[in-house]
Amino acid sequence: MTQVIKLKNDLNELKKLTNFINEFVADARISNSNVFNLNLILEEHIVNIISYAYEDEAVHEIEVILKSENGIIDITVMDDGRQFDPTGFKTAEVGKSLEETEIGGLGILFITQLTHNINYIRNNNKNNLNMLYNIKM
C-alpha cells in the first residue's frame, strides 16, 4: 500500500504529517507501536529541510511517500532545497556531560538509529532520501 502527501515548507504543516501517518498506519493495518517512530523519523528530517534547505522566502513543496510491504515501511522524502546528504552528516555525540550536551545532530542520530537502511540521491535538482523501517509487531 502506498500513500503520498505534499507539504509546504512551514512548520505548521507538521500537523498534517501527523494525521497522514495515523491514517497510513490504520489503512495499512500496522501496529500503533510504529506511529511514534514514524513521526520521529519524518519530523526530524522534514524540520531539517524546512529550517535549512531553502535560501529564499518562497513556498516550496516537500513530498512524502510511505509504502508498506513485507514487514517494511519504505519512506521517501523529496524536496527542492539545496543539496544535502544526511547520510554524510556527523551525528550528535552522546554520553557527554550536561555542560557539553547539545541538540545539533540529534535528529539525524534518531533517523539512523530507527531505520535500517538510508539512501540519498540528488536527481533533477531535488534531494531524494529513501529510508527503510522495520515494522514492529
Next chain:
Amino acid sequence: MNLQTKTLEDYLVIEFDGRLDAVTADEVEVQIYDLINRGDKNVVLDFSNLTFISSLGLRVVLATLKKIKALGGKLRVCNMNDEITEVFEISGFNTIFSIFDTLDQAVAS
C-alpha cells in the same frame, strides 16, 4: 500544549499533555520559564500524558535542566512511556537526567 502544575513535597510538578515537538516546543519553553521564574527551583517533569517528543522537544527539556542547575535546584523526570524512554536512551539523555518510574518516587528522594 497547556501545562498543568501542582505542588508535591518540595517540588513543583509540571504535567505535560500531548506532543512536545517542532510545533509546540517554543510555547512550552516560554511556559516553563514563566513557572520557574516564580521561584520554584525543585521541579518534576511528569510525562504521564506526553505522547511524543522530538529533538526540538528535547532541546526544551535540556535547557530546563541547565536553568534549574544554574539556580542550584533539582530536576526530575517521571512516567516516561516506552518510546520516550528509547528516545532518551538513543540521545544519551538518560545519563544526564534523574529519571523515575513514578511521581511518588520522583518526589521521595
